[in-house]
Amino acid sequence: MRKFALLLATFSLLFFYARSQEIVEQIERSVNQDAVEAHIRFLASDELRGRMTGTPENKIAAKYIAERLRSAGATLLPDRDSYHQQVPLLRSDAxxxxxxxxxxxxxxxxxxxxxxxxxxxxxxxxxxxxxxxxxxxxxxxxxxxxxxxxxxxxxxxxxxxxxxxxxxxxxxxxxxxxxxxxxxxxxxxxxxxxxxxxxxxxxxxxxxxxxxxxxxxxxxxxxxxxxxxxxxxxxxxxxxxxxxxxADTRSIEVPNVLGWIEGADPALKDEYLIISAHFDHVGVKQVPAGEDSIWNGARDNAIGTTALLTTAEFFGMNRPARSILFLACNAEEVGLLGSRYYSENPWMPLDKAIFNFNNDGAGYNNKTIMTVIGLERTSADTMIMDGAKTFGLTAIQDPVPEQNLYDRSDNVSFAAKGVPAITAAPGADDFDEEVLKYYHQPADEADNLDYAYLADYYRAYILAAYKILHAGERPFWKSGDKYEEAGKSLYSIE
Ligand SMILES: [Zn+2]
CATH class of the missing domain: 3.50.30.30 (Glucose Oxidase; domain 1)
Structure with a gap:
């Protein structure tokens, strides 16, 4: 029975591969620049007031993401009755x-x-x-x-x-x-x-x-x-x-948002890819009269949240062999808390997760590349580089390793558990003035983005995800990586 299932799986992977040109064309058509712009303009709007964890506007963003996932064809997770996982937090004022x-x-x-x-x-x-x-x-x-x-x-x-x-x-x-x-x-x-x-x-x-x-x-x-x-x-x-x-300390609950697209291959659908992005940002701050008080967080991380939604829209219409778990994380900006809570309280067994393809960006200064934090750390590297290249982009690894970005985004919550995990971001080849102009600034708005570039960035991202979803061999940590041991223990690899 097992051999038969394996043969079936191999056959179906070959079948998916043969369709690769067709898939590229489908991705090209599926990612619609106007639809992308609408997601980002809504999430980064002044009305959502910077989506700060615990605010009503943060909840509105979560609701929007859940309903967009639903309309894309992502279902509730098996045996769950909500798209929201409530994360219990302690909020303390000095x-x-x-x-x-x-x-x-x-x-x-x-x-x-x-x-x-x-x-x-x-x-x-x-x-x-x-x-x-x-x-x-x-x-x-x-x-x-x-x-x-x-x-x-x-x-x-x-x-x-x-x-x-x-x-x-x-x-x-x-x-x-x-x-x-x-x-x-x-x-x-x-x-x-x-x-x-x-x-x-x-x-x-x-x-x-x-x-x-x-x-x-x-x-x-x-x-x-x-x-x-x-x-x-x-x-x-x-x-x-x-x-x-x-002193004021209160318990609050904030939502993570989860959706599921079940794989089409009976032999592979138990395995799944985690597509994640945080949707919270830092909210509204006190500023001198007349200045912009809303930190809109278009780049950080309406762009990443939109990558998640756009990926769901594609795979909702084009079911992959393996399954996909979508996780829009809350409370990232206050300490990666949403992803950490999820990784401690997962809704699907983590040893069936083959990879975490996270999205989080500071901003971009180079529209010929996509930046992939952790690119060189896992065997998914060539699939990601190929996906990017097909849409005219070069995937590059972390340009500023001294900033330790790998351990500063949600991917690390999964890496710590052993799941090979990386973070994709729009093209930044340095943490320079062009990036810092918007990074955690009220100027990080939907009005100053290049949507044609973003559409291509999303296409590259989706094709890379597609390749990982249909890879003959599941990605793993490169030998010697800090998280290799955690991976071996998670997947019971000798
Ligand atoms: Zn971020």
Whole structure:
């Protein structure tokens, strides 16, 4: 039976290949420049106010995507009754004031003190200093009922970017052992205090945990190392007091949008390609009177969302051998949260996903290319280059690897699980002035796009997707890639 199925599959793949010229012509006709422009103009309109996560306009965008998927012929996922997957988030606004006092010292919010999570009210408790706050040090410190002070990071990891992940682990341990708050001494030239101030003064989003949160965890600005010296000599204080006012933490739900096109080949339809793009952007900001306050996000990422819709429109009329899962992700701009939640709570088994072909762009400065972040990392590279070439474009790999774009978009949520994943973007050969003019700027509007170029970009993208959907061999990580091991374990490859 298995052999028969394999033969059948091979036959059907050959059949699909023989039709390749016909397919190119069908893609050419299917991608309609006016239809493309309509999607982008709607998604990037002032009326949608920048599609910020959690706003009514973000929901309208999700509704639009779901209905366009439906009309393209993408169905609900098997056993689901909605195109929307609700993503539970915690939305926190920084406290309006925070004061930490001990001995004859008093530290207050912004210049001396910042909170990652904050619970309103006054805590009076003994204080204990626990070095880096490893599990052993916390146990030794007998932290129950105490305010815990620790150095940020860990003995074996002092990288600033790792501080926050490590801090979350410490918070869990401190809570478990009955500590009442965690304050860390922060010192880094890599991520200076002023950047943190900027970040923590805005609204922050995290995936909502089972507990919700009413625990204060914060940082002391220790740029000079004087507080480390102070606490290293004091170790314990009989009393200290932490007073926080005006913190606001709420649970919200925001939708991811999912659609499904079932493959036509009975032997292959269990396998599927993930076509993804985030549809949220950064919303409306306070600006001086008379200036544009709406960050429309035409390039970032109405263009990518439209790639997803246009791909659905093509394959709805031209069913592929393998299936396609469409995932329009929410909450990307606030920390890749929609894709991360989906990858932790998938609606289809991830080991049947053959590839994640994500779309996300900053902008373009070269209309002869398409930029593919991660192009060189998987064996889908030649299929993507061929797809692009057929429509007159050259597929190039990440022009600015030092920016680490691969780990800054939704593809990484799938890569971390082992699914070979890349991100396609309109042609940028550098992060130059032409790109920065629009990147996360109110000028990123539907009016200043070249729709003829975008139509060709979409055609190239769809043909590349077509080739992956009908590949004899499923794509995989190139040997030695950072995510190769995760891939082997996901697909049980020896
Ligand atoms: Zn983006």
């Amino acid at each position: 406290p309006s004031s925070a004061v930490f006092s001990f001995d004859d010292q008093e530290l207050s919010q912004w210049d001396e003190l910042l909170f990652i999570t904050a619970a309103n009210g006054t805590l009076s408790a003994p204080l204990v200093f626990v070095g880096y706050g490893s599990e052993e040090e916390l146990k030794k410190g007998k932290i129950e009922g105490k305010i815990v002070v620790a150095r940020a990071g860990a003995e074996d990891n002092k990288e600033a970017r790792a501080f926050f992940g490590i801090s979350r682990e410490k918070v869990e341990m401190v809570k478990e052992m009955g500590g009442v708050a965690l304050i860390e001494l922060y010192r880094s030239s890599e991520l200076p205090w002023s950047l943190l101030q900027n970040y923590f003064s805005g609204t922050k989003y995290t995936l909502d945990g089972p507990t919700g949160d009413s625990f204060s965890s914060g940082l002391i600005n220790d740029a000079e190392g004087t507080w480390l010296e102070y606490f290293s000599s004091k170790k314990k204080l009989k009393s200290s007091e932490l007073t926080i006012e005006g």
